[in-house]
Amino acid sequence: MTDSVLVTGSSRGIGRAIALRLAGAGYDVVLHCRSRREEAEAVQADIQAIGRQARVLQFDIGDRTACAAALEADVAAHGAYYGVVCNAGLTRDGAFPALTGEDWDQVLRTNLDGFYNVLHPLVMPMIRRRAPGRIVCITSVSGLIGNRGQVNYSASKAGVIGAAKALAVELAKRRITVNCVAPGLIDTDMVDADLPLEEILAMIPMQRMGTPEEVAAAVQYLMSPEAGYVTRQVLAVNGGLC
Template sequence: MIGGKIALVTGGSRGIGSAVVEKLAAEGATVIFTYHSNRDKAEQLTERLRAQERDVHCLKLDITSREEVLAALEIIYSQYGIPDILVNNAGVNRDKLFVQMSEDDWFEVMNTNLNGVFHITKSVSYKMLLNSKEGSIINMSSVSGMIGSVGQANYCAAKAGLLGFTRSVSKELGRYNIRVNAISPGYIETDMIGEIPEKHKKEMMGRIPLKRIGSREEVANVVLFLASSMSSYVTGTTIVVDGGLTS
């Protein structure tokens, strides 16, 4: 489905990002993923997948720095080529009640979760246009950007912004056969969920019609669908992966 394609995944060293890297690499794509601080995890993932004969490469990147983003992308363009698939997955959360939230808490989340997507997507989509290259851009949003969440005004604002960004850019790039879609995961089994006390987990699952927390692979499966020709007539939409939470 995506054999021979080039995929760029931001924030790919852990959580949903690492599952996406594994999925795309297993399907035959050359995968370049970025990480910010956890070099050990990034290198371990790269080595493990290369041992399985996957074509995977990692690159350290501060996605909030326009200069670093452009320099890293030039390396990717020259060494691997222009990506066919871009997965904007990198993100952080700095949860705090809004009245207690500092400007640093606000801007760190906005700069990572929204502005970083602007820097990378602008460059990659422009390269796609210049080279008449069909492509798929996938933005990782969240159900928090759809329904809001206590203590996450910064995170919810950024993720909601991604949904509007997705719809707008899809209208601009569709004529060039570049598709732009978003994914909004709900409660997914990641390090963040793992830190939640068991009592609260049960309460969470009680609000989910499927009565369980989703797996990272279930999100990665949707990324594969949107990255491949299986979704060739899908653009400007958001696929919600939440077990029915927002239904």
């Protein structure tokens, strides 16, 4: 039986690249979207075209009840996952004095609470497999060094890093690794058109944006059997920014 990996937020961008990369590496993929069902189904078709299995789950990772219902039902129907990639997230950028309570709450609810909402229904089934497993959280350079205009986002991603490190300790004896991949500036449609791109690129030693495929390659390594002794780590994919 082929191992299955859940990739949240996999209808586009980094999540899509991760899903396709893992399918190419031989995994069956459980895709996820909140609202872009047609795009997720297009990724599903791409994966099926290379001979791997894929299915789509749709729910809001910020909704704890919806998360548990969807994930518990999927595990009951198809069995526990080998791996989980916590990729889904959002930004609500702005200078701190201008951030609204909703800006703060929505980012923390999705990015940080989403860690619990997605993983809590899945960890015990993974343990009961009595086999190695992998959890990879997509965080951000903002969670490592902070970023102007992203106090809420930086807090959420730093929180995920801390949570992942703690969970890694809890699961190590179970042979389930927990790691983070922290991208820097990646060329996706999430990049704000108003960003001072030249100014930011000047701060990056490699002087370019990364690609979703470069992030996906890092995830593939951490998901692989060869990474069985790598846990509680943050792998930065940021062109040398930090």
